[in-house]
Amino acid sequence: MDVLAGLMHGFALALQPANLLWCFVGCALGTIVGIMPGLGPPATIAMLLPLTFLMNPASAMIMLAGIYYGAKYGGSTTSILLNVPGESASIVTCLDGYQMAKKGRAGAALGIAAIASFVAGTVGVLGLMFIAPPLARFALAFSSPEYFALMSLGLAMVVLLAGHSIVKALLAMLVGLWISSIGTDLFSSTSRFTFGRMELLSGIDFVVVAIGVFALGEVLGNLEAIEKSQLLPVPKGLRNLLPTVQDLKDSRFAFANGSIVGFLVGVLPGGGSTIASFISYGIEKAVSKRPEQFGHGVVEGVAAPEGANNSETGGALVPLLTLGIPGSGTTAILLAALVLWGFKPGPLFISENPSLFWSLVASMYIGNLMLLVLNLPLVPLFAQVLRTPAYVLYPVIFGVSMVGVYSVSGSVFDIGLLAGFGLLGYGMRKLDFPSAPLILGLVLGGALERALRQSLMMSEGSLSILVARPISAVMLSLAVLVLLMPVFSRINAWRQKLLS
Amino acid sequence: MAPKIAFLIGLTLAGTAFAQGFKPTRPIEVVVHTGPGGGSDLLARSVVAIIEKEKLLPVRMQVVNKPGGGGTVAASYLAEKAGEPHTIGFFTGVWLTGPLTSAEAKVTLRDLTPIARLVLEPALIAVKADAPFKSLSDFTSAAKEKPGQLKQSGGSVTSRDNVVRQLLQRASGGRWVFISFPGGGERIAALLGGHVNMMVIEPAEAGEHIRAGNMRVLAQVSDRRLAAFPNVPTLKEAGFDVPAVPQVRGVVAPPGIPAANVAYWEDVFRKLTRTASWKKYLEDNQFEDGYQNAAELAKFYDDFTGTMRGILQEAGVKIVR
Numbered sequence: 001m002d003v004l005a006g007l008m009h010g011f012a013l014a015l016q017p018a019n020l021l022w023c024f025v026g027c028a029l030g031t032i033v034g035i036m037p038g039l040g041p042p043a044t045i046a047m048l049l050p051l052t053f054l055m056n057p058a059s060a061m062i063m064l065a066g067i068y069y070g071a072k073y074g075g076s077t078t079s080i081l082l083n084v085p086g087e088s089a090s091i092v093t094c095l096d097g098y099q100m101a102k103k104g105r106a107g108a109a110l111g112i113a114a115i116a117s118f119v120a121g122t123v124g125v126l127g128l129m130f131i132a133p134p135l136a137r138f139a140l141a142f143s144s145p146e147y148f149a150l151m152s153l154g155l156a157m158v159v160l161l162a163g164h165s166i167v168k169a170l171l172a173m174l175v176g177l178w179i180s181s182i183g184t185d186l187f188s189s190t191s192r193f194t195f196g197r198m199e200l201l202s203g204i205d206f207v208v209v210a211i212g213v214f215a216l217g218e219v220l221g222n223l224e225a226i227e228k229s230q231l232l233p234v235p236k237g238l239r240n241l242l243p244t245v246q247d248l249k250d251s252r253f254a255f256a257n258g259s260i261v262g263f264l265v266g267v268l269p270g271g272g273s274t275i276a277s278f279i280s281y282g283i284e285k286a287v288s289k290r291p292e293q294f295g296h297g298v299v300e301g302v303a304a305p306e307g308a309n310n311s312e313t314g315g316a317l318v319p320l321l322t323l324g325i326p327g328s329g330t331t332a333i334l335l336a337a338l339v340l341w342g343f344k345p346g347p348l349f350i351s352e353n354p355s356l357f358w359s360l361v362a363s364m365y366i367g368n369l370m371l372l373v374l375n376l377p378l379v380p381l382f383a384q385v386l387r388t389p390a391y392v393l394y395p396v397i398f399g400v401s402m403v404g405v406y407s408v409s410g411s412v413f414d415i416g417l418l419a420g421f422g423l424l425g426y427g428m429r430k431l432d433f434p435s436a437p438l439i440l441g442l443v444l445g446g447a448l449e450r451a452l453r454q455s456l457m458m459s460e461g462s463l464s465i466l467v468a469r470p471i472s473a474v475m476l477s478l479a480v481l482v483l484l485m486p487v488f489s490r491i492n493a494w495r496q497k498l499l500s
Numbered sequence: 501m502a503p504k505i506a507f508l509i510g511l512t513l514a515g516t517a518f519a520q521g522f523k524p525t526r527p528i529e530v531v532v533h534t535g536p537g538g539g540s541d542l543l544a545r546s547v548v549a550i551i552e553k554e555k556l557l558p559v560r561m562q563v564v565n566k567p568g569g570g571g572t573v574a575a576s577y578l579a580e581k582a583g584e585p586h587t588i589g590f591f592t593g594v595w596l597t598g599p600l601t602s603a604e605a606k607v608t609l610r611d612l613t614p615i616a617r618l619v620l621e622p623a624l625i626a627v628k629a630d631a632p633f634k635s636l637s638d639f640t641s642a643a644k645e646k647p648g649q650l651k652q653s654g655g656s657v658t659s660r661d662n663v664v665r666q667l668l669q670r671a672s673g674g675r676w677v678f679i680s681f682p683g684g685g686e687r688i689a690a691l692l693g694g695h696v697n698m699m700v701i702e703p704a705e706a707g708e709h710i711r712a713g714n715m716r717v718l719a720q721v722s723d724r725r726l727a728a729f730p731n732v733p734t735l736k737e738a739g740f741d742v743p744a745v746p747q748v749r750g751v752v753a754p755p756g757i758p759a760a761n762v763a764y765w766e767d768v769f770r771k772l773t774r775t776a777s778w779k780k781y782l783e784d785n786q787f788e789d790g791y792q793n794a795a796e797l798a799k800f801y802d803d804f805t806g807t808m809r810g811i812l813q814e815a816g817v818k819i820v821r
Contacts, residue, residue: 043565046536050549140693144679184570186680189601189658189817198576198604201569269689323692324708325685332685333537339704340546342784346708410566411573450682457679458695460648 003129010358014366019059023363026063027370030070037078037086037211037404041071042329049337057341058356062363064337068330069121069313069364072273073371076113076306080106081385082397084215084404089273089309091210091439092281095161096294096301098218103297107241107383112299113306114375115243116255120307121368123259124266124314128321129361132350136322139267144454145466147270149475151448154275154440156482157282161436163295166486169437172428176441179204180449187453199413206442207408211401212418213435217425219394241380243299251303254284258307265308266315269327270451273312274443277305286485295436314364321357323347522760524586528561531589533574535567543619543749544590550777556768570598572605579607581754585761588615593748596801597658597808603820613757614797616769617750619782620790622722623660624729626701626715628691636668636718636738639698643674650676651696653687657817660747661700663808664721666815667742668735691715702747703728703786721745728786743807748790750797766793 013019033044045064052060075087080097093113100109127135142150155173162169182193183203194200243251258280265276284304285294294301319325324346326332338345343353350357388396405418428435459465467473530548532540541563548561566574571594581587591609599605625636633639643650654661662678669675679696681687684705690696692714701715703726709715719738720729735742751769753762772778773791782789792800813819 043536046541046545049542050545053549140689143690143693143695184602184656186656186682189656191602191604194604196604198569198572198602198606201572201602201604202567269683269685319685319689323689324705325689325692326683327685329535329537332683336537336542339784340542344708344711347712347714348708409568410564411568450680454679454681457677458651460677 006354006358007129007362009355010360010362011365013058013355013359014062014362018056019062019359019363020366022055022059022063023066023367024370026066027070027073027367027374029063030067030072031074031371031374033067034071034074034086034090035077036407037084037400038207038407039404040087040330040408041068042333044071045330045333045337049333049340052337053340057338057343058359060337060341061334061356061360062367064334065317065360065364066367068334069310069367070371072121072306072310072313073114073117073375075309076117076302077110077382078400080109080113080302081382082215082393082400083218084397084401085207085210087309088207088210088443089277089312090306091214091274091443092277092305092436093302094210094214095281095436096297096299098214099295099297100299100302101386105297105299106386107379108243108247108299109297109302110379110382111241111243111376112247112251112303114372114379115248116251116258116303116307117310117375118368118372119255120259120262120311121313121371122365124263124311125361125364125368126314127263127311128314128317128364132318132322135267135318139269139319140323141471142268142270144451144458145469145472146475147268148448148451148455148466149472149479150265150268150271150275151444151451153475153479153482154278154282154444155448156479157278158437158440159483159486160282160285160291160294161434161440163434164432168431168433172433172435173437173441176209176438176443177445177448178441179209179438180206180442180445186450197413199411203446204417204442205408205414206439208405208414208417209421209442210439211405212421213425213428213438215397215401216418216422217429217435219397220422220426221429222390223394241383242376247299250298251300253287254280254300254303255307257283258304259311262308262311263315266312266327267318269319269325270447271312271315272328273309273316275447276308276312278440278443280304280308282482286482295434320345321349324349522585522758522764524557524559526586527559528557529587530561530563531566531574531578531587532563533566533568533571533590533592533595535565538567540590540592540749541565546781547590547618547772550775550781551768551772553777554772554775556771569602569604571595572598572602572607575605575607575609575612578612578752578754582756584754585757588751588753588765591750591752593660593746593804593808594658596805597812600805600809600812600819600821601658601817609752610801612755613753613762614794614801615751615753615762615765616794617748617790617792617797617800618769618773619749620788621702621747621749622720622726622744622786622788623664623700623747624703624706624717624732625664625698625719625721626691626706626709626717627698628694629714629716631697631716633697633718634716636733636735636740637672639718640668640672640674640740643669643676644672647675648677650698652676652678652698652700653681653690653696654678654700655682655684655687656680657815658808658812660721660745662815663745663811664700664742666811667745668740670814671740671742704784707786722788726786726788745807746788746790748800748804750790750792762794 075090078084078086079090079093083098261280265271599608
């Protein structure tokens with residue numbers, strides 16, 4: 001079936017009232033799940049799985065996929081308003097989103113997040129539709145050395161996340177890398193840094209660290225200045241709440257960057273939306289004309305990562321639907337769902353189930369549109385949250401953080417960890433250490449270590465495997481270039497001084 | 501309504517016959533050691549769906565996820581619930597092998613009350629379709645000629661994948677590298693991308709890759725040939741006299757519950773394994789019916805733990821108990 005005919009057929013199915021309804025249910029549920037910190041799409045989809053046995057598989061798939069990409073829309077809400085990342089993929093959104101909110105531009109940040117999500121989400125579906133099969137073969141060319149290079153490129157972004165001091169940023173990243181090594185080692189089953197606690201055997205979930213360091217650290221820091229603190233400014237009127245034409249202009253490159261990076265990283269089975277969002281943020285800052293303003297509330301710093309984590313959804317469905325290979329927790333459950341409904345996901349899936357595939361693709365166009373329409377009117381409503389006085393808002397952030405962490409693991413131990421990381425975040429803030437590099441190290445550390453050790457096992461201990469393979473060599477060179485960026489800019493400044 | 505009442509009466513009668521009056525009165529808490537969507541979680545949710553559909557229990561069941569520590573967190577949680585009649589848990593072989601290598605694990609499967617073994621997951625030994633190996637001995641001889649050159653992708657070092665490798669290495673004298681990947685998808689991608697040469701894969705995962713002509717199966721890790729793979733030799737038929745290590749799943753209860761409760765649960769799960777829905781579930785996932793009652797399961801623990809301890813020790817994994 002050629003693409004156009006397939007898509008027409010898909011729209012005919014997806015536009016049936018029942019499927020429209022399920023698409024809406026999925027998108028709405030996804031938005032809610034995304035807004036709530038902790039509870040994520042994998043848990044939601046797994047819990048709804050028994051219900052889907054009663055549904056027609058196409059409707060069920062449309063609904064579950066709606067939860068998956070809908071959550072990406074909602075995830076930015078608490079990042080921007082409360083500095084509490086709703087999903088792991090929205091951690092980067094905290095950096096500029098929350099700063100925008102503090103400047104009274106919460107509405108613009110929420111609006112641009114929704115628009116970026118819509119643009120990139122749609123690009124992701126286009127990619128899924130047109131270039132899925134060749135791209136899946138490209139994804140298979142990626143193995144451990146390439147992942148090592150990708151993770152190194154991600155870690156090199158630390159120089160872009162650094163505030164005033166590169167040394168402090170590197171130190172924070174090292175702490176993050178160390179935290180990522182806590183738990184049972186996959187290769188030898190040895191416990192590392194568990195201090196005899198079985199709760200630490202599976203490591204520390206980075207949602208706990210991110211919420212602790214960002215949200216609790218922020219609240220503790222603000223408590224000191226409580227007598228001075230005023231309500232955050234929230235402009236009145238719908239027009240002042242939505243992004244301006246200038247915001248959209250500033251975000252033009254971020255839309256493209258987020259869409260492409262998110263999709264490409266999503267296609268890789270070992271990628272993931274968190275990495276995609278970090279990399280697109282780094283690229284955005286690297287090419288920006290005003291890099292010094294990143295981290296102080298620039299609109300493209302919200303648009304790029306939010307776009308990337310939405311476009312990643314379309315990318316992640318590529319290996320799932322064309323090869324039957326799940327790349328993330330959520331796609332693994334979607335795979336299990338397909339099996340339970342009696343399908344056989346694999347290389348022949350699309351050609352043997354064209355109706356299901358095309359109705360899913362069509363529903364994703366519809367769903368993204370629904371989410372935009374659903375989310376934009378909510379912006380003014382959500383922005384009102386910031387009118388809440390601090391003595392109400394801060395306890396609410398504490399409560400939301402604890403419920404969020406507890407809902408992930410159901411473990412009181414993790415709440416203790418959350419408190420500990422809150423204090424760490426407070427200490428880092430007092431000593432002027434940036435917290436984003438810590439999260440970056442933690443997110444990438446595990447994958448980086450695994451990829452390096454797998455590569456060395458493949459090459460019987462020779463490091464040359466990392467540079468002998470072309471994709472890996474290119475990405476490692478890019479990583480070195482990124483690391484050298486501060487040096488370049490210093491040389492540049494020096495030359496300009498000489499010239500003038 | 502009438503059949504429901506008749507059913508309830510029937511159930512009460514059955515209950516008295518088997519369990520001298522134990523009947524759950526509150527919702528049952530079903531503990532699993534993975535997050536939502538993990539293997540145990542999906543099995544538990546499917547079992548709950550079937551039990552509700554077939555009305556095998558008078559109360560509802562609620563799946564509770566206690567992830568962490570390769571099963572040790574869930575096992576400890578069950579141990580804390582000693583004597584609690586409304587809690588059960590789903591275990592896997594990891595609950596037996598995990599404590600062998602981690603000193604942090606305070607509770608082992610043997611501290612809990614066995615109820616029933618439900619599922620055995622067989623496996624296949626697969627290579628990429630364009631690989632030169634036509635049989636398992638082709639592979640092992642190549643591994644013997646060039647030791648350490650061939651690679652296998654798999655899970656953790658205590659996983660069944662590695663145990664099968666250890667057994668085959670010992671039987672054939674070949675030696676190849678085992679590379680751990682945390683996700684099943686990554687293991688398959690590494691094989692299909694040509695980055696590793698072989699993997700131990702579950703039949704349901706492999707089926708479509710074989711049909712699409714991307715993968716070839718050399719042998720099955722099973723005592724008898726699976727219905728879906730009638731032409732693939734078992735390990736023994738392929739000339740390797742090694743035990744077919746199963747991936748096992750079943751049900752346990754907290755310690756210190758009365759014998760009547762054990763009998764009640766045994767009965768529920770025996771009835772479950774006889775339903776058509778259960779048989780279809782096994783067939784869809786290409787699992788084997790591994791039903792054993794409580795007494796048989798307790799004996800299985802000991803045999804399995806003993807075998808695994810020996811194999812892991814030989815593989816150079818540090819054993820702490």
